[in-house]
Amino acid sequence: MSRAITTDLVADLARGAAVLGTGGGGDPYIGGLLARQALAEHGPVPTVALADLPDDAFVALVAMMGAPTVMVEKLPGLAEVVAPVRAIERLHGRRVTHVLCAEVGGVNSTIPIAAAAALGLPLLDADGMGRAFPELQMIIPTLYGVTASPLGFADDKGNVGVLETVDNLWTERIARVACVEMGCSVMISGFAMSGAQAREALVDSSLSTCLRIGAAITQARRDNLDPVARVVDELGGRELFGGKVRDVQRATSAGFARGSARIEGEGRELELLFQNENLVALLDGEPVVTTPDLIIVLGEDTGEPITTEALRYGQRVRVVAAPADERWHSPAGIDLAGPRYFGYDLDPLRFDGRRSQP
Amino acid sequence: MSRAITTDLVADLARGAAVLGTGGGGDPYIGGLLARQALAEHGPVPTVALADLPDDAFVALVAMMGAPTVMVEKLPGLAEVVAPVRAIERLHGRRVTHVLCAEVGGVNSTIPIAAAAALGLPLLDADGMGRAFPELQMIIPTLYGVTASPLGFADDKGNVGVLETVDNLWTERIARVACVEMGCSVMISGFAMSGAQAREALVDSSLSTCLRIGAAITQARRDNLDPVARVVDELGGRELFGGKVRDVQRATSAGFARGSARIEGEGRELELLFQNENLVALLDGEPVVTTPDLIIVLGEDTGEPITTEALRYGQRVRVVAAPADERWHSPAGIDLAGPRYFGYDLDPLRFDGRRSQP
Numbered sequence: 001m002s003r004a005i006t007t008d009l010v011a012d013l014a015r016g017a018a019v020l021g022t023g024g025g026g027d028p029y030i031g032g033l034l035a036r037q038a039l040a041e042h043g044p045v046p047t048v049a050l051a052d053l054p055d056d057a058f059v060a061l062v063a064m065m066g067a068p069t070v071m072v073e074k075l076p077g078l079a080e081v082v083a084p085v086r087a088i089e090r091l092h093g094r095r096v097t098h099v100l101c102a103e104v105g106g107v108n109s110t111i112p113i114a115a116a117a118a119l120g121l122p123l124l125d126a127d128g129m130g131r132a133f134p135e136l137q138m139i140i141p142t143l144y145g146v147t148a149s150p151l152g153f154a155d156d157k158g159n160v161g162v163l164e165t166v167d168n169l170w171t172e173r174i175a176r177v178a179c180v181e182m183g184c185s186v187m188i189s190g191f192a193m194s195g196a197q198a199r200e201a202l203v204d205s206s207l208s209t210c211l212r213i214g215a216a217i218t219q220a221r222r223d224n225l226d227p228v229a230r231v232v233d234e235l236g237g238r239e240l241f242g243g244k245v246r247d248v249q250r251a252t253s254a255g256f257a258r259g260s261a262r263i264e265g266e267g268r269e270l271e272l273l274f275q276n277e278n279l280v281a282l283l284d285g286e287p288v289v290t291t292p293d294l295i296i297v298l299g300e301d302t303g304e305p306i307t308t309e310a311l312r313y314g315q316r317v318r319v320v321a322a323p324a325d326e327r328w329h330s331p332a333g334i335d336l337a338g339p340r341y342f343g344y345d346l347d348p349l350r351f352d353g354r355r356s357q358p
Numbered sequence: 359m360s361r362a363i364t365t366d367l368v369a370d371l372a373r374g375a376a377v378l379g380t381g382g383g384g385d386p387y388i389g390g391l392l393a394r395q396a397l398a399e400h401g402p403v404p405t406v407a408l409a410d411l412p413d414d415a416f417v418a419l420v421a422m423m424g425a426p427t428v429m430v431e432k433l434p435g436l437a438e439v440v441a442p443v444r445a446i447e448r449l450h451g452r453r454v455t456h457v458l459c460a461e462v463g464g465v466n467s468t469i470p471i472a473a474a475a476a477l478g479l480p481l482l483d484a485d486g487m488g489r490a491f492p493e494l495q496m497i498i499p500t501l502y503g504v505t506a507s508p509l510g511f512a513d514d515k516g517n518v519g520v521l522e523t524v525d526n527l528w529t530e531r532i533a534r535v536a537c538v539e540m541g542c543s544v545m546i547s548g549f550a551m552s553g554a555q556a557r558e559a560l561v562d563s564s565l566s567t568c569l570r571i572g573a574a575i576t577q578a579r580r581d582n583l584d585p586v587a588r589v590v591d592e593l594g595g596r597e598l599f600g601g602k603v604r605d606v607q608r609a610t611s612a613g614f615a616r617g618s619a620r621i622e623g624e625g626r627e628l629e630l631l632f633q634n635e636n637l638v639a640l641l642d643g644e645p646v647v648t649t650p651d652l653i654i655v656l657g658e659d660t661g662e663p664i665t666t667e668a669l670r671y672g673q674r675v676r677v678v679a680a681p682a683d684e685r686w687h688s689p690a691g692i693d694l695a696g697p698r699y700f701g702y703d704l705d706p707l708r709f710d711g712r713r714s715q716p
Contacts, residue, residue: 049640090449091448157524157528158523158524159521159522159523159524159528159532160521160522161519161520161522161532162519162520162522163518163519163521164445164517164518165516165517166515166516166517170515170517173539174536175541176517176519176539177535177536177538177539178532178535178536180535181531181532181535182532182533184507186704237470311466
């Protein structure tokens with residue numbers, strides 16, 4: 001992706017991001033609105049490929065932290081987006097040169113566009129996960145020893161904080177309780193790293209991938225082709241299941257949207273377990289795919305990605321599984337974001353049913 | 359108090375502080391241990407009278423935040439004491455020149471001694487309340503528009519944070535949840551102010567008062583006089599009640615030790631309601647004294663102050679009421695720390711039974 005992000009690209013980008021977001025990251029439509037607003041006000045946002053990033057660049061992520069159920073009702077303002085970046089810049093003693101997406105997912109792929117526009121900075125064509133995950137330390141840079149600290153956070157009321165913690169799990173723990181107290185949604189900035197570190201520790205070409213997937217869905221609809229099949233192709237994944245949503249259990253607790261959904265089709269049942277993101281798929285009670293691989297719910301005919309908070313009784317959906325960045329399957333990656341971390345007593349299963357580690 | 363604080367003064371100072379601490383602020387013996395350790399290591403701590411403070415001094419408080427029930431089991435280390443001060447100095451761009459006690463109370467009168475010793479700074483002969491209160495915004499500087507922000511906080515694990523909030527209540531809210539997550543006890547530093555502001559917004563001569571009260575108790579014991587009567591004299595208060603503790607209800611929730619105690623004597627009953635500190639005294643069900651005035655529980659014969667977490671069934675105690683700094687009785691003071699703020703539907707009553715405001 002060598003071009004700038006303009007308003008006409010936002011819809012495809014947000015849609016593609018919502019596919020990779022595996023149910024988390026908030027409503028792509030809302031996220032798109034925010035990005036469009038910022039682009040209209042500040043002009044196109046230039047993107048920079050990882051390969052073109054200078055070694056002495058100073059990259060930091062900008063993201064929204066909180067329950068997507070709250071995020072979608074409370075768009076951040078400009079001050080809220082800029083404040084956490086300024087807070088960490090003050091501690092680092094230098095200015096951030098490039099904005100990074102923490103994850104791909106509805107809101108958290110488009111918030112950084114708005115942030116980059118507001119800050120007048122280019123956006124990296126990369127992200128920290130290649131998917132979305134619910135906790136702050138669950139990011140590939142953690143596997144490379146990049147610290148979340150100093151982590152800036154800001155709310156819509158004007159409250160700002162900075163944390164410097166002994167590890168990224170502690171950043172998550174303290175920022176999470178602060179986030180809940182501040183209204184279940186804050187803007188954060190952190191994981192600052194050099195250009196050299198960024199090239200090693202990030203997932204390359206994420207924005208390009210989102211845009212490609214989003215455009216493939218749009219094009220398939222236009223050509224009367226099957227958008228879901230196009231997504232499966234683009235991701236190198238497989239279609240797991242198709243059917244009708246017959247039950248959704250959902251609760252926002254401790255800053256997360258946790259729950260499960262049951263989908264019924266041709267006499268079988270697929271159960272999805274989620275915490276912001278879809279984490280486990282069980283077919284007739286047997287696990288078939290787990291985190292860290294991707295479990296994606298799409299509209300049956302439209303291929304429109306459906307976030308966990310938008311899942312509703314009666315929706316006709318198809319569920320796609322796809323491979324995660326291979327680094328998530330390392331022992332340290334599985335410790336960070338495998339099913340056991342989330343409290344599911346299951347061995348990790350890849351999108352194609354193979355065990356994650358032999 | 360024109361002299362330095364030396365180890366031989368610590369016992370009386372901590373005891374006097376525990377009297378004014380009205381049940382909160384933690385165990386004075388534990389607080390004394392920490393101060394003695396620091397004094398032995400770093401030498402005496404010079405104190406400075408408010409009147410001698412230069413206008414361009416830069417004063418900040420150092421305190422322990424959390425549930426006293428936890429505080430007494432977890433003494434802070436040197437790094438934990440220094441970290442929050444360094445954190446706010448970085449944001450202010452200047453060094454703190456004098457350490458201030460947030461409140462008078464067991465641990466929070468002696469922690470600043472240790473902090474001053476460790477930081478190599480003088481300690482102000484003053485405090486922010488003239489008593490102890492459970493929440494961070496409940497400090498007379500709030501009435502003068504002094505902001506808690508930036509507020510530094512640090513735990514025993516090495517985690518540090520700084521908050522810049524829109525008001526002091528938000529500092530309390532966010533710091534409190536962080537404190538609970540970090541183990542229910544953190545060291546804080548904030549409310550930085552100039553010498554000129556300090557002279558206006560603080561309670562003068564607090565350390566001297568503590569030392570005088572502590573020494574009066576010690577001397578009365580030595581002379582076989584009644585220590586409780588001496589405390590009443592020194593405070594200009596009155597003895598409310600004497601009897602035997604027959605019931606204590608206590609729970610640590612949301613970072614506070616909340617509860618009540620019933621004391622029985624001569625066929626009557628005094629009930630104390632507390633949240634870290636004693637806040638309301640009811641005689642046979644009728645309110646007789648409330649916050650912001652002081653409600654103090656002392657050992658019947660020894661005059662030893664008894665903190666709310668040390669109250670036990672069967673103790674023989676006497677309860678003393680005494681006037682708070684008059685600024686607490688202003689409308690803004692009552693809003694900040696009157697009985698209704700704490701959820702008691704009562705008009706504020708002074709130590710002598712008069713209404714706080716006509």
